[in-house]
Amino acid sequence: MFTIPEFSALQDAVSRATEAEVLRALHSDRPGLAGLAALLSPAAEPHLAAMAKRSGVITSQRFGRTMQMYAPVYLSSFCANRCAYCGFSADNTIDRRVLTFAEAESEAMILHQRGFSHLLLVSGEAPAKVGVDYLEELALRLRDRFAALSIEVQPLATEEYARLFRAGITSVAVYQETYDRDIYKQVHLAGRKADFDYRLETPARAAAAGMREVGIGALLGLADWRAEGLALGLHLAWLRKHYWRTGLTVSFPRMRPAQGEFKPLAPVSERNLSQMIFALRMFDPDVGLYLSTREEARYRDGMIGLGPTRYSAGSCTAPGGYGLENAGGEQFEVGDNRSLAEVSAAIQKKGFDPVRKDWDAVFQTKEDRQQAA
Amino acid sequence: MLTIAGRKFRSRLFGGTGKFSSPEVMKEALAASGCEMVTVALRRVDLNNPADDIMSVLDRDRYLFLPNTSGARDAGEAIRLARLARASGGGEWLKLEVTPDPRTLLPDPIETFKATEELVREGFKVLPYINADPILALRLQDAGAVAVMPLGSPIGTNQGVLTRFQIEIIIAQAQVPVIVDAGLGAPSHVAEAMEMGADAVLVNTAIAVAGDPVRMARAFAMAVEAGRIAYEAGLGAVSKDAAPSSPEDGLGFLR
Numbered sequence A: 001m002f003t004i005p006e007f008s009a010l011q012d013a014v015s016r017a018t019e020a021e022v023l024r025a026l027h028s029d030r031p032g033l034a035g036l037a038a039l040l041s042p043a044a045e046p047h048l049a050a051m052a053k054r055s056g057v058i059t060s061q062r063f064g065r066t067m068q069m070y071a072p073v074y075l076s077s078f079c080a081n082r083c084a085y086c087g088f089s090a091d092n093t094i095d096r097r098v099l100t101f102a103e104a105e106s107e108a109m110i111l112h113q114r115g116f117s118h119l120l121l122v123s124g125e126a127p128a129k130v131g132v133d134y135l136e137e138l139a140l141r142l143r144d145r146f147a148a149l150s151i152e153v154q155p156l157a158t159e160e161y162a163r164l165f166r167a168g169i170t171s172v173a174v175y176q177e178t179y180d181r182d183i184y185k186q187v188h189l190a191g192r193k194a195d196f197d198y199r200l201e202t203p204a205r206a207a208a209a210g211m212r213e214v215g216i217g218a219l220l221g222l223a224d225w226r227a228e229g230l231a232l233g234l235h236l237a238w239l240r241k242h243y244w245r246t247g248l249t250v251s252f253p254r255m256r257p258a259q260g261e262f263k264p265l266a267p268v269s270e271r272n273l274s275q276m277i278f279a280l281r282m283f284d285p286d287v288g289l290y291l292s293t294r295e296e297a298r299y300r301d302g303m304i305g306l307g308p309t310r311y312s313a314g315s316c317t318a319p320g321g322y323g324l325e326n327a328g329g330e331q332f333e334v335g336d337n338r339s340l341a342e343v344s345a346a347i348q349k350k351g352f353d354p355v356r357k358d359w360d361a362v363f364q365t366k367e368d369r370q371q372a373a
Numbered sequence B: 001m002l003t004i005a006g007r008k009f010r011s012r013l014f015g016g017t018g019k020f021s022s023p024e025v026m027k028e029a030l031a032a033s034g035c036e037m038v039t040v041a042l043r044r045v046d047l048n049n050p051a052d053d054i055m056s057v058l059d060r061d062r063y064l065f066l067p068n069t070s071g072a073r074d075a076g077e078a079i080r081l082a083r084l085a086r087a088s089g090g091g092e093w094l095k096l097e098v099t100p101d102p103r104t105l106l107p108d109p110i111e112t113f114k115a116t117e118e119l120v121r122e123g124f125k126v127l128p129y130i131n132a133d134p135i136l137a138l139r140l141q142d143a144g145a146v147a148v149m150p151l152g153s154p155i156g157t158n159q160g161v162l163t164r165f166q167i168e169i170i171i172a173q174a175q176v177p178v179i180v181d182a183g184l185g186a187p188s189h190v191a192e193a194m195e196m197g198a199d200a201v202l203v204n205t206a207i208a209v210a211g212d213p214v215r216m217a218r219a220f221a222m223a224v225e226a227g228r229i230a231y232e233a234g235l236g237a238v239s240k241d242a243a244p245s246s247p248e249d250g251l252g253f254l255r
Helices: A007-015 A019-026 A032-040 A042-063 A101-114 A132-145 A158-166 A181-187 A196-200 A202-208 A225-242 A270-283 A297-303 A340-349 A367-372 B023-033 B075-087 B109-121 B134-143 B164-173 B187-196 B213-233
Strands: A066-076 A118-123 A148-152 A169-173 A188-190 A213-217 A247-251 A288-291 A310-312 A353-355 B002-004 B007-009 B013-016 B037-041 B064-068 B093-096 B125-130 B179-181 B200-203
Touching: A007 A032, A007 A181, A007 A225, A019 A032, A019 A042, A032 A042, A032 A225, A032 A270, A042 A270, A066 A101, A066 A340, A101 A118, A101 A132, A118 A132, A132 A148, A132 A158, A148 A213, A158 A169, A158 A202, A169 A247, A181 A188, A181 A196, A196 A202, A202 A213, A202 A225, A213 A225, A213 A288, A225 A247, A225 A270, A270 A288, A270 A297, A297 A340, A340 A353, B013 B023, B013 B213, B023 B213, B064 B075, B075 B093, B075 B109, B093 B109, B109 B125, B109 B134, B125 B134, B134 B164, B164 B187, B187 B200, B187 B213, B200 B213
Parallel strands: A066 A118, A066 A310, A066 A353, A118 A148, A148 A169, A169 A213, A213 A247, A247 A288, A288 A310, B013 B037, B013 B200, B037 B064, B064 B093, B093 B125, B179 B200
Antiparallel strands: B002 B007
16 A cells, blocks of 8 residues: 655655755656655756756657647535635535536537547535446446546545446546645545545555546645655656556646635745646656646746646636536636637647547447447 | 558658647658658547548548557457447558557557457458567467567657667568567667668657657658668678788688
């Protein structure tokens, strides 16, 4: 089972790196965990431009001059957890709603018409409202119309992930939020989510169930981002060793204003975020990196080609937000409000191809279904 | 002229469609490469959509379309993809890729062999992507593969022909064409493979991510041609020792 060192030990490792270690990591094909610590350290800050360049070269080499496009569909804003930072937190008074299958399909089809074929299905963590049965049914309804369906919902059991995989879910994202146990306890006030270890073991359960891809991440703004970066590296390396057939991704959700007026405990600047992205790219050349519409257009445009490989566009974080009247409350405010066409144009302007389809439902289609179709 | 499964090819350079900055750049680069066979990832295209960004710019009269099963983790997935491609008008040619490790994308020999047996039975013209394993190449040839595609080095690495020693054995033994695929990062790499006697090479990343993909495509085409001509012309033997100035050096004791 994956275990994480004390957060203070991780902080120690990223704070004591020397410039010589940074330079060694910068010029190494395989910097390893020691190199990652150096690249995340304050000593690496003067070398940010060199890191950007290296990260960009590695990214182009491994992923080509492409950017994969996706969009989230928020299914429900009900949540059984109380998380101090989240707009969906159970104690926030927002308009809650859960989409019916027809509503969810209609939201998905709006995105389909806009040109998306990779969908991320997102919900608050309320198994009674959006449980495995709901997700399975929805996946079966959507699978033939989309190239890939991912989920970002409450942690599930291995058998539950296996069921969803068979129903057409390709990948699972579960963010630890923070790898700092103390802060974790402080901000996760109640609900199933308060169990740090259960959450920490979730990516492994999804991989064990056969998911094609598993995503991890830390919510930036809760604890020391440098140590979070090292923890993500440790988690990635462990998953690579134990689930070598599983593709891995990392997301970098940086705290945005949300209902509840929670102020980031450890603010992360764009410069910090960039350093973290470049460092993880150099540590793991093959990991998919997400940069969502939480970030502003200017920043996202600047980062094209420097590390991230997945961009969302035109996202709405409220259930029903794309086409339904009386959409529920948002999870957070987006920073980049541009449409898919606008974001695609910005990507093309940078000499990259916004790729809308890079998977196919047939990978998970059972033979009998294919013949019946 | 190169012949694979009865079809003749003037160009010994095969192209790919991945990683380009735009479909237009891809189209121009493929034209400049002079290639006649182009591989396309089935996961990347929508064969049923005439407006698909890649398929709509690829002239099917000009290029033989070689669908590939990129992303398949096992034989079952690869077979399903192949059947889907054929049912959607993708034809019978298939570049079989079974790569269970999404990080290195190295091919699984066992699953590749299983899938080749089945797909050959179903009438596909199978070109399996393999590690440079001479025995596997022979087994696949015996199973009915129409060519074998050993890797020069892991895909996308641009490391060149690191598997030179094994590829030489494959070329010496194979009765089907040998197409060196993956890891060829510079025109000099493909020239090397062609000088060794490879029947063809497949290049994608090195062209797609070049500063100027169109000119780079041309450079690769020239290198393929140069390497092939050198092979046919017969290269001089390579030796670590200089030829002795007097052939009798060291033999003075002979009467």
